[in-house]
Amino acid sequence: DTEVTQTPKHLVMGMTNKKSLKCEQHMGHRAMYWYKQKAKKPPELMFVYSYEKLSINESVPSRFSPECPNSSLLNLHLHALQPEDSALYLCASSHAMTGTPNTEAFFGQGTRLTVV
């Protein structure tokens, strides 16, 4: 199984709503990532979890709150978002130690988020 599964695929939310994005992998990867991608731009890193601990936070506003309940799951809780937060949100996973043979990140299909 080399899949990273993200739900939902599409989400429309109002600026006062609270919603969550979910990501799941069963490849035994201990590093998991959230990226934000605007149209025709590269993915921008938001958060990295390594061994279920937050290891990188790229100065993301507090209206985005990540959570890693276990080694297979990664959530992104959304609250009071702005229209400019509309984007494709990508989850990825990889081996945490790059001394292993395969170091590439596997990506999910993303959640297309629209904030109205």
Added chain:
Amino acid sequence: AQTVTQSQPEMSVQEAETVTLSCTYDTSESDYYLFWYKQPPSRQMILVIRQEAYKQQNATENRFSVNFQKAAKSFSLKISDSQLGDAAMYFCAYRGFLTQGGSEKLVFGKGTKLTVNP
């Protein structure tokens, strides 16, 4: 900090022809990994090819091959016998090398949009 530069925002190629996408990077590390990812309109990022910096031999995966020039910090992707399904955004990416537990972020270039003409 590491940076990745893709100088070709768009490229086009005729079906069955060969095209080369350019990528340069900047790093002070001696060991690292380089990747080419493809993102079709379906939006999923798909790994095309991987290169370990400590390996002198250029990586190949079927119709895809790289020209890795470590001293020049250059990592170009060659697509041979281009197919319509190769049309996508292509991102070059860099990841540092760690021997202990932890993680290192993937640094992406801005991407090259490849069009394949029938």
